[in-house]
Amino acid sequence: MNKQLSASTSAADLDYQQLYPIREVSKLTGVNPVTLRAWERRYGLIQPTRTDSGHRLYSQADIDDIRSILGWLERGVAVSKVGSILARGQALAQDGWAASSADERLRWRTQVREAVQRFDGASLDRLFDQVFASNALDQVFDEVFMPVWHSLRAGHANFGQMSEWAFLDQFLRGRVLMRLQLVRGPRRQQIVLAPLSSGALELELLVAGLLLSSDEVSVVVLAPGQPLDELTLVCERLSPDALVLFSNQQPTAELGKRLARWVLGLGCPLLLAGEAAEMAQDHLAGSPVACLGADGSLMRKRLRQYLAGQLDT
Template sequence: MNNQLSTFADAVDLERELFPIREVSRLTGVNPVTLRAWERRYGLIQPTRTESGHRLYSQADITAIQSILGWLERGVAVSKVGSILARGQALAEDSWAATSADDLARWRTQVREAVQRFDAGGLDRLFDQVFAGNAQDQAFSDIFMPVWHALRVGQSGFGQASEWAFLDQFLRGRVLMRLHLARGRHRQQVLLAPLGDYLQELELLVAGLLLGSDEVGVRVLPVTQPLEELALVCERLVPDALVLFSNQRPTTELAKRLPRLGLAVGCPLLLAGEAAELAQETLAGSPVACLGADASLMRKRLRQYLAGQLDT
C-alpha cells in the first residue's frame, strides 16, 4: 500500500515539475527558436514564466509538443495544427456534450423537421434543448449552421428558399438576444466587421457571439459596413482591436490593402474565419494577425494577442 502511495506521489511530482526551454529542446528535439515561434506566432503552447521572464514548461506542454510533432510528420502545416488541437481540447472539456455523430445527426434532423413545418414554437423549444445539452460552439457549428448552410445551398427545390428565410430569421433573433445579454463591462472591447461582399448577417453575428468571452466584449458592425470607413469608426469607438471576418479567400488586391488598413485604423487588425486560414501564408510578416476559423482557437488567439503573447 505504501509503495502504491509512493508511486502515485512520484507521478504527481512529475506532473508538477517544470522544465526550462533548453531541457525541453533536448527532450523533444525541437530547437528553442521554434518553440518560441510555436508559442508567440501560433499560440500552440503556453509555458509559464518566471519573474525574470524565463519560460518553464510542464509535462502537459511537453505532451502537446510531441502531439504537434506528430501532426507535422503527417504533413499538416503548422498553421493548421492549432485548429486540430483546439478541437480535441474542446471535445475533452465538453465531454458532457452530445458529441457523438449520431446524436448530432438527430439534433439536425429535428431542426430540419421543425423548419419544414415552419414551427416557430417547436424550433424555439428545440433551440433551448440543444443549448441545455451542448456547448455553444458545438450547437452552432455542428447543429444549427449546417442546416442553415444546407438550405441556403439547396434553394433550387420548391419551398426551400422560404424554409431558409424562416430559419435565418429565427437564428438571427436568437443570436442577437444572446449578444445583447453578453453586453457588460469587459476589460477589453473588440470591433468585428465583415470583409468582402459575400458574408451573410447571421455568419457575422454568430462569429461575434463565439469570439466573445468574459474578458473580451465584441461589438458587431453591420454587414453593410464600408471597409474604407473603418478608420473613422475606430477613431470614434477606440476599440482594443478590429477583427475582420470572412469565409472567402481574400482577393490579391484585398490582401494587399489589409496591411495599409491596419496602419489607418489606429489599433491592431486581426483576421478571422476561413479567410484567416486561407490567407495566413500571404499575410506572414505583415502587421495583420490571423486568428483562424475554429471558434475556440479564435478566442484563445484573440486573448493571447490582446495580452501581447501572440505575434503577427
C-alpha cells in the same frame, strides 16, 4: 474506405436508412452525376456507401456535405481547397463531441430540419434551448444549427427550400442577437467586428461575434454593408482594442496590400477571422495582421492571446 451494402437491400431498408442513388442526389442538389463522381475520385470530398454491385448510395449527411461544397464554391473557394475546410470541420467536431455520438448530432439536426419544414417556431425555440443547455457554444452552431442552415441555403434551387432557409435564418439571427445582448456589458477590452466583403451574411457575422465574446472581451458587430473606407472613423470614435475583419470567402491576391494600408490609418491592431484567415495565414505571416482562424474556440483563444501580447503575427 467506403462501406459495402448487399445488392439485395430492399427499397424499404434504403428508405429507413435514408440512402439515395446518385440520380436522386443529382436532382436534390442540382449537381450532375459526372461532377459528383469527380468530387469523389479526384478530391475525396464525398465518400458514398457502395453496394456489392458498385452502385453509389448517399446519406442525408452526404447531401449536406454536397450542399456545403456548393456554398464554398459560390464564395469563390477553389474546389481543391474545399476538402481542407471540410476535413478541419470534421476533425474539430470529433474533438469537441467526444462525449456525444454522431447519432445524437444527427438526431438534433433532423429535429431542427423537421421543425423548419413545418415552419414551427415554438419547436425551434425548445430545440435551441435544449441544445444550448447540454452543449458548448461552438458545438451548438458548428454541429447542429449551421449545418442545416448551410444545407438549406445551398439547396435554394429546390422549391420551398429558400422559404425554409429564410425562416431558419430569421430565427437564428433573433436568437443570436438576444445572446449578444445578454453578454454585453462592462468588459476590460472591446473589439469591433466588421465584414471584410460585401458578400458577408449577417448570421455568420453575428455568430462569429458571439463566439469571440467572453467575460473579458465585448464585441461590437458592424452590419453587412459597412463601408470599409469608413472603418477608420468607426475605430476613432469607439477606440477599440482591435478591429477584426471577418470573411468566409476566398481572399483576393490584393488582400495583403489592402490590409497593410488599413493598418496604417486605423490607430488600433487589425486581425482577420473566418475561412479567409485560414487561407491567407501563410501569406500574412510576419505582417502586422494577425489571423484568428475560423473555428470558434480557436478564434477566441487566439484573440485572448493577441490581446495579452502572446500571439505573433
